[in-house]
Amino acid sequence: MSQHTALHTSSDQRLRFGGIVRSEFLKFRTVISHLVMGIAVLAMMAGFGFIGALSINYSETLGTSLDMLRNSAQGIGGAGMSFTSMLFASWAVIFIGSEYSTRSIYTSLTIVPRRSALYIAKFIVVSFIGFFWGFICAAISFGIGSLAIIPELSPQLNSGVLLNWVAVGLYCMFVSWMGLGFGSLLRNNAGGIILSVITILVTYIVFLLFLPWDWAKDFTNYLPLPVGSELISYGKADDAKISYTMAASILALWGAVPAFFGYLRFRFTDS
Numbered sequence: 001m002s003q004h005t006a007l008h009t010s011s012d013q014r015l016r017f018g019g020i021v022r023s024e025f026l027k028f029r030t031v032i033s034h035l036v037m038g039i040a041v042l043a044m045m046a047g048f049g050f051i052g053a054l055s056i057n058y059s060e061t062l063g064t065s066l067d068m069l070r071n072s073a074q075g076i077g078g079a080g081m082s083f084t085s086m087l088f089a090s091w092a093v094i095f096i097g098s099e100y101s102t103r104s105i106y107t108s109l110t111i112v113p114r115r116s117a118l119y120i121a122k123f124i125v126v127s128f129i130g131f132f133w134g135f136i137c138a139a140i141s142f143g144i145g146s147l148a149i150i151p152e153l154s155p156q157l158n159s160g161v162l163l164n165w166v167a168v169g170l171y172c173m174f175v176s177w178m179g180l181g182f183g184s185l186l187r188n189n190a191g192g193i194i195l196s197v198i199t200i201l202v203t204y205i206v207f208l209l210f211l212p213w214d215w216a217k218d219f220t221n222y223l224p225l226p227v228g229s230e231l232i233s234y235g236k237a238d239d240a241k242i243s244y245t246m247a248a249s250i251l252a253l254w255g256a257v258p259a260f261f262g263y264l265r266f267r268f269t270d271s
Contacts, residue, residue: 020112020121028095028125037091041084042137048080049141053148060153067235073155075234076145077138078168082225086200088134088172092126092179093192096262100187119184119266123259126176134172138165160234167232170248174255175200175224181258184266199254200224224254 028034056072099105112118142165146155155161178199183192204225207216220226221242230236231247242250 177255184262
């Protein structure tokens with residue numbers, strides 16, 4: 001009898017957590033700012049796909065290696081991710097930061113007093129949205145870019161291209177973790193977005209251009225922006241310094257650390 005009760009209780013807990021996740025998905029879908037951000041991300045990816053195609057066409061006239069250009073064409077789904085990644089991070093910041101700015105987070109915490117469950121539900125939502133929308137945007141960017149690239153370099157849909165779209169989805173998911181963490185840590189949209197931009201872009205510029213030490217130049221390769229570029233590059237050599245697996249692991253760490261500290265702030269503090 002006690003075993004039956006324990007199983008029943010465990011089932012109820014899973015259902016309750018499932019309800020929390022569904023509620024967070026519904027919240028994400030119904031807020032206008034999230035819809036606007038999603039459209040903006042899609043438009044930017046599509047635009048970069050077109051611009052990337054024009055750049056490939058121009059490079060062909062300059063006598064650039066055809067193998068290099070074909071790889072660029074095959075990976076055009078990830079064109080512009082250096083900038084689009086910051087939009088994905090900002091999207092995740094807004095998801096949690098706007099709840100603090102409107103104080104609706106306290107209503108959520110009243111309904112779901114288990115803070116860990118609520119944060120994990122938010123984490124699941126931004127992970128799914130980041131990966132799914134990143135994959136869709138990469139596919140659309142590839143389609144638009146394919147139409148603009150000259151026939152001699154026109155990309156072909158194959159398993160490598162699909163894996164490239166998966167890599168773009170992972171890139172978007174990892175920076176979404178970063179945005180969720182910063183949004184939870186700072187608890188406002190502006191601060192979380194600024195910190196995301198600093199981590200993704202500004203830090204890279206500072207290390208690359210202003211720090212004179214050799215170790216700083218070497219460390220630059222492991223910052224989010226260059227690591228993300230390694231992750232979504234097409235046709236990487238087998239002996240590349242940073243493999244796809246290594247790039248994904250490093251970028252996941254860049255996203256997981258802020259997400260973890262954001263969880264601690266969310267779980268243990270009210271102000």
